[in-house]
Amino acid sequence: MVSSLRKMGRAEEAGKLAAQIDAAEEAAFKDYAVKELDFKVTPSASKASRPVLVELFTGAQCGPCVAADMAFDALEKAFDNDQAILLQYHLHIPGPDPLTAGDGMDRVNFYGEYFGGTPAAFFNGKFAIKGGGNKTDAEDKFKDYAEVVEKLMSRL
Numbered sequence: 156m157v158s159s160l161r162k163m164g165r166a167e168e169a170g171k172l173a174a175q176i177d178a179a180e181e182a183a184f185k186d187y188a189v190k191e192l193d194f195k196v197t198p199s200a201s202k203a204s205r206p207v208l209v210e211l212f213t214g215a216q217c218g219p220c221v222a223a224d225m226a227f228d229a230l231e232k233a234f235d236n237d238q239a240i241l242l243q244y245h246l247h248i249p250g251p252d253p254l255t256a257g258d259g260m261d262r263v264n265f266y267g268e269y270f271g272g273t274p275a276a277f278f279n280g281k282f283a284i285k286g287g288g289n290k291t292d293a294e295d296k297f298k299d300y301a302e303v304v305e306k307l308m309s310r311l
Contacts, residue, residue, distance in 0.1 A: 156172060157169045157172050157173045157176070160172060192225060192228065192229055192232075192293070192294075193290065193291075193293065193294070194229070194293065194294035194297070196229045196232040196233050196297070197233065198232070198233055198234075198235075199233050199234050199235075199238060199301070199304075199305065199308075201238065201305055201308050201309065202238075202308070203237070203238050203307075203308035206236065206237055206238055206239050206240045207234075207238065207239045207240070207278060207279055207304050207307045207308055208239075208240050208242070208277075208278070208279050208280065209227075209230060209239050209240065209241050209242070209276065209277075209278055209300070209304060210242045210243075210244065210262065210276065210277040210278075211223060211224075211227045211241075211242070211243045211244070211274065211275070211276050212244050212246055212259070212262075212263065212270065212273050212274060212275045212276075212277075213227075213243060213244070213245055213246070213273050213274050214245060214246050214247070214248040214249065214250075214252050214273045215245060215252040215253070215254055216248075216249055216250040216251075216252060217248055217249060217273050217274065217287075218289070219273075219274060219286065219287035219288055219289075220273055220274040220287050221287065221288070221289055221290055221293070222274075222287040222288035222289060222290065222291075222292035222293045222295075222296040223273075223274035223276065223286075223287040223288075223296055224243075224274070224287075225290065225293035225296070225297070226293050226294075226296035226297035226299070226300050227241065227243060227276075227300070229293070229297040229300075229301075230297070230300055230301065230304065233297075233301055233304075234301075234304060238304070238308060239304050239308075244256075244258070244259030244262055244263070245259060246259055246260070246263065246273055248272060248273045266282070269282045270282075271285060272285075273287075274286065274287040276300060276303075278303050278304065278307055279307055283303050284296075284299050284300065284303065
């Protein structure tokens, strides 16, 4: 709509509409964004000769994925890029997910029989943790993920 108004030579209206859209999107995002986790995350002091690859398979409409998603977000606060590389793949589970990309589907096919649904976490290419929960389960899920990353970093 904004671009249509601009094409019609109605730049002032387009500018006002764009500002309204930006304000609405900011307000909507504010409601859903996780700025602060409900639990404390301490950065890891461990050293690794190479980072641990962490892959999370999730879905925007997946209720049990909430804990896994929040735990995954906490991993970013706990580990630097030289400690863990975090990749998140969205899948059409249980319904359509606009964040799904072909790469995620390719990765599911790569894991084949080891992939049993969302949420699922793989560490250095090996299945490690399945399952999720709601927001109140996020801290426990984070501890599970962080424990695996720490263990793998000590082996590298």
